[in-house]
Amino acid sequence: MPDYRKGVRPPWAVITLCFVLGLPLLGAGNADRVFWQLTSSGEPVPGRIVETRSHRVSPSDGYLTFTPRVEFTDPGGVLREMSVKSGSSHYNFRKGDRVTVLWRAQDQSIAIQVPFKRHLGLAAVMWTFTFAGAVMVLASIWFIVVRGFTRISQLRRP
Numbered sequence: 422m423p424d425y426r427k428g429v430r431p432p433w434a435v436i437t438l439c440f441v442l443g444l445p446l447l448g449a450g451n452a453d454r455v456f457w458q459l460t461s462s463g464e465p466v467p468g469r470i471v472e473t474r475s476h477r478v479s480p481s482d483g484y485l486t487f488t489p490r491v492e493f494t495d496p497g498g499v500l501r502e503m504s505v506k507s508g509s510s511h512y513n514f515r516k517g518d519r520v521t522v523l524w525r526a527q528d529q530s531i532a533i534q535v536p537f538k539r540h541l542g543l544a545a546v547m548w549t550f551t552f553a554g555a556v557m558v559l560a561s562i563w564f565i566v567v568r569g570f571t572r573i574s575q576l577r578r579p
Contacts (some may be wrong), residue, residue: 447551449547462532465524471502488542
């Protein structure tokens, strides 16, 4: 055990570096989930796809836009059937699929909560970032706690 009274200091640069690098890695590993939570608004209610319409936004568009029509019961108990206002070029929903609808009572609009489906390669990268960040942050906290208790016990000795 190092004797702190003789001037041996804990490696604060390493501890700080682990913490400072670990936090962004944790954030990067969960960025897609955090972004979805920050940008999605509305009260989640269960719903069911009753129809999927496809159309071109303008005649010159080379792709179709899909707007699903959803049946759901809002939090007030009213049965509703609505279409999503702005569609997408790639919805993977079929008639009868169960979905989570984000109901926005203020403007009487809805959005469909899209489940996270990470591809294998992206999932591996994200989990690697998350794991590395967690290890670095926990290691820095562990060093601070262990070094603190060691220093306290050293100072209490006669």
